Amino acid sequence: MTKVTAQMSVSLDGCYTGPRDPQAPTDMSRWMQGPEAPGFFRVTRWAVDAMAWRERQGFAGGEQSADSDIVAETFAAAGAYVMGRRMFDAGEVPWGDEPPFHAPVFVVTHRPRAVLERRGTSFTFVTEGPGRAVELARAAAGDKDVAVAGGGELLRQVLTAGLLDQLELHIAPVLLGDGQRLFDGLGLGADDGVELVPARVVESPGVTHVRYTVTGRSKLVLDDRGASGELVGR
Amino acid sequence: MTKVTAQMSVSLDGCYTGPRDPQAPTDMSRWMQGPEAPGFFRVTRWAVDAMAWRERQGFAGGEQSADSDIVAETFAAAGAYVMGRRMFDAGEVPWGDEPPFHAPVFVVTHRPRAVLERRGTSFTFVTEGPGRAVELARAAAGDKDVAVAGGGELLRQVLTAGLLDQLELHIAPVLLGDGQRLFDGLGLGADDGVELVPARVVESPGVTHVRYTVTGRSKLVLDDRGASGELVGR
Numbered sequence: 407m408t409k410v411t412a413q414m415s416v417s418l419d420g421c422y423t424g425p426r427d428p429q430a431p432t433d434m435s436r437w438m439q440g441p442e443a444p445g446f447f448r449v450t451r452w453a454v455d456a457m458a459w460r461e462r463q464g465f466a467g468g469e470q471s472a473d474s475d476i477v478a479e480t481f482a483a484a485g486a487y488v489m490g491r492r493m494f495d496a497g498e499v500p501w502g503d504e505p506p507f508h509a510p511v512f513v514v515t516h517r518p519r520a521v522l523e524r525r526g527t528s529f530t531f532v533t534e535g536p537g538r539a540v541e542l543a544r545a546a547a548g549d550k551d552v553a554v555a556g557g558g559e560l561l562r563q564v565l566t567a568g569l570l571d572q573l574e575l576h577i578a579p580v581l582l583g584d585g586q587r588l589f590d591g592l593g594l595g596a597d598d599g600v601e602l603v604p605a606r607v608v609e610s611p612g613v614t615h616v617r618y619t620v621t622g623r624s625k626l627v628l629d630d631r632g633a634s635g636e637l638v639g640r
Numbered sequence: 641m642t643k644v645t646a647q648m649s650v651s652l653d654g655c656y657t658g659p660r661d662p663q664a665p666t667d668m669s670r671w672m673q674g675p676e677a678p679g680f681f682r683v684t685r686w687a688v689d690a691m692a693w694r695e696r697q698g699f700a701g702g703e704q705s706a707d708s709d710i711v712a713e714t715f716a717a718a719g720a721y722v723m724g725r726r727m728f729d730a731g732e733v734p735w736g737d738e739p740p741f742h743a744p745v746f747v748v749t750h751r752p753r754a755v756l757e758r759r760g761t762s763f764t765f766v767t768e769g770p771g772r773a774v775e776l777a778r779a780a781a782g783d784k785d786v787a788v789a790g791g792g793e794l795l796r797q798v799l800t801a802g803l804l805d806q807l808e809l810h811i812a813p814v815l816l817g818d819g820q821r822l823f824d825g826l827g828l829g830a831d832d833g834v835e836l837v838p839a840r841v842v843e844s845p846g847v848t849h850v851r852y853t854v855t856g857r858s859k860l861v862l863d864d865r866g867a868s869g870e871l872v873g874r
Contacts, residue, residue, distance in 0.1 A: 417833075418809075418823070418836065418852075419654060419821070419822075419823035419826070420653060420654040420821075420823075424830075424860075438862070441830060443862060444830075444831050444860035444861065444862060445833075445860060447860070447861070447862050447863055447865075448833060448860050448861075451863065454863065454865055454866050459866070460866045460869060463865070463866060464870065465866040465867060465869040465870050466869040466870075467866065467869035468866065468869070575652075577850070579835065579836040579837055579838050579852055580833045580834065580835050580836065580858075581823055581826060581828070581833060581834040581836070582828070582833050582860070583823075583826040583827065583828030583829075583832065583833065583834070584826075584828065584830070587653070587654070588653075589652070589653035589654070589815055589817075592653070592815060592817040592818075593817065594815070594816070594817030594818065595817075596658075596675060596678075596818070597678050598817065599651075599679075599682060599814045599815060599816050599817065600814065600815040600817070601813065601814050602652065602813040602814065602815070603813060603845075604813050604843065604844075604845070604847075604848055607841055607843045607848060609838065609841045610838075611837075611838070613838075614838055614841060614850055616811070616848055618652075618813055624814075626658075626678035626679060626681070626682050626816070627678065627681070627682075628672070628677060628678060628681050629681055629685065629688065631681075631688055631697070632688050632693070632694045632697060632699040632701065632702065633699060634701075635694060635699040635700040635701035635702070636698065636699050636700075
């Protein structure tokens with residue numbers, strides 16, 4: 407059955423990129439020179455070092471490793487993608503003629519645009535919001551999963567809309583100190599949380615992969631801290 | 641050899657408690673009624689459910705589990721503690737006659753106070769800062785480790801001062817949305833990070849324990865994203 411999945415590389419302090427440049431909030435062409443790039447490069451290095459990632463980009467080399475297996479598995483599981491507009495804008499040129507997705511991609515944007523066909527990948531621009539993009543991706547995914555390609559903003563929207571079934575974090579062992587946090591601005595109530603269940607952990611020297619099944623909203627409650635079991639006479 | 645260690649329960653979005661009450665920043669007596677408690681209770685529930693934690697508090701019950709083994713191991717490894725003043729203030733009354741530390745505790749504070757002796761645990765108040773508290777704890781720890789008992793503010797100070805050798809996070813599978821982040825305000829430079837190395841991962845149904853060895857400050861750098869291995873002719 408088709409699941410809606412997301413996966414993201416984050417630092418140990420929860421950032422998926424460095425901080426946004428307040429001077430250039432919408433210009434993605436100089437993204438590589440901006441403050442987001444160093445943190446993004448650090449947290450995603452494990453993937454760039456993996457053979458399966460490099461193969462998808464058309465690059466040789468890389469390591470055959472548990473990390474590479476996870477990249478391969480992640481690409482293989484996705485029958486269609488949803489993607490945020492900033493990620494598309496940042497990727498359109500560098501991805502070139504053969505973007506790494508090899509599946510239909512639905513880009514959530516406010517700007518209508520005709521379908522863009524690339525070798526193996528199509529980009530359809532959806533102006534009716536993330537829910538509609540997920541719906542279209544689901545119809546296109548066949549028996550495979552719908553994967554949230556990123557960025558973080560779209561992932562948060564899909565999560566808080568209750569549309570996400572599975573989340574995998576690739577936790578890079580680094581503290582960035584400053585950057586965009588994947589889980590900032592979730593807009594939950596004061597005593598509300600989102601519960602998940604750990605489904606799989608894969609250890610690797612350079613990153614820890616933790617996959618969660620998303621349970622959903624729940625109330626945070628106090629407990630008696632074990633005091634109901636207090637030993638008499640101590 | 642004595643290591644300086646810290647361990648902390650955090651949510652998947654990196655919070656160790658709910659948000660601070662801006663109305664009562666220094667009054668710890670009503671902490672349980674404030675906004676910090678629900679998040680703190682949620683992220684530490686795995687420990688409260690563990691037999692070894694309850695034993696230390698003088699409570700019966702709890703589960704014998706991998707989580708309990710980790711609690712027992714954590715207590716056994718610590719020969720002395722350093723502790724922040726807010727944590728001490730919040731704990732002084734609830735810990736009662738026999739606090740769970742069973743070792744000398746060095747409390748970092750601006751307020752001088754005579755040593756407080758409890759059954760098995762002493763509290764020494766150190767007004768010369770975290771570095772001095774670590775030094776005193778090291779002298780008191782014998783062959784065991786110096787453990788940062790918390791809270792988060794002291795942990796950050798010890799970490800950014802380069803004094804921390806090992807960090808273990810107990811990652812509870814919940815998003816709090818709002819709260820105090822363990823790694824907020826590290827004050828690193830724009831292209832600086834703190835590197836760590838995963839040393840051990842223990843999976844458990846309700847929490848993921850990840851232990852890191854702290855390597856230290858490093859520069860964040862860009863890379864060629866694998867392009868040096870580009871396949872000719874593709």
